[in-house]
Amino acid sequence: MTNMHSRKQCLEYLNKIDMPRHIRRHSMLVAKVALFLGELLNRNGSNLDLGLIQTGALLHDVGKEPTLATGQDHAEVGAEMLAGMVSPSVARIVREHILLDSTQIVGPITESILVNYSDKRVMHEQVVSVQARYHDLIARYAKTPLHRERLLEKLKLYLALEEKIFSPLAIEPQGPEIMGLKLNNSEGAGPEHD
Template identity: 35%
Template sequence: MNDIQPSPIAVHAGGRIPSDGQCRAWWDEYGMYEHIKEHSELVAGVATTLAQMAADKGLGNPDGLPRDDFVQSVRAAGLLHDLGKTWSIVHGGNHSQLGAAWAMELTRNPRIAQGVVHHVHWPGELDAENFFLPLAVIYADKRVKHDRIVSLSERFEDLFARYGHTERSRALVRRSHDQGKAIEHLFSTILGEEIHEYLFDSRRLVR
């Protein structure tokens, strides 16, 4: 996908913010592998914690959603971020683009679809006020290694080992690492917490 500057997206009145149960039902409908479900649960938990912290400070909600709706929209994007992963493993293709197309069809919610399509890389400015949701999902995904919450360093050591077989692939992993660190710094600044010093557990931050 080309690196183009996204524009803030207003959630249409008819856009759905699906419940956890609905997201999990879609996992089954689209044949998601069990290990991807476990990964998605943890990603959603990290993203939820960040959304709760942002909501407490009145940040990152450009659509003016009620607090619970804002938090659930971020959580739902985390739960759905790998919706296209199983299909791409079996048949090939870009799992984030495919998953976003499905998420948009299912929810008619462009904010959630934006979080899915950009969960690997954010192509624009790191603007947490207008784009908190996709940035939270990107960061959450970078903190989950398979079925464990880990530091960015441990996560990217694994990514380098698995995908860093060519100079191009290594450059892409480095780019992703650098963006993850920049998002981590951004969240630490605006949320008033040293995010890198914390573990995420049970939807809350603990030392």
């Protein structure tokens, strides 16, 4: 399969690689959040490619399961898995979805940054605040005080990004419009159609 771009093609690919249902559902909810924000931003002056956002979000964690046992970087491996099957901009979204530095916050809001942020709003299969997602990460993974500090620094960056994303919008980051986004029980069970 070359140049996957439709929702159907992405979901078929997730099925083909046997992505576990919970990761598939996580990805589908990230796509829902990212598209919701992308549409709102576009109505408020942005010019984001919603198709790119959807594809990047649905595919962002393809490297997750294959790297669970190896400890490799799942974002890097995911981008490699997709090489030749997606456009370079989709591969970049996958590769970058765990990276954020302060220079990106002063730059424009891109499709990649929006998928990255939306991923931090979805814990397992539920929309949560960035704070809740990070406090869960810290509780589960921070092995040392230094690691905890680093994660808290990252949280600060995501909160600065959040402020920027929401500043042109009439909704709050934890308003009901976004906190209420969810999947139906049947979504992510298998291949679906557009």
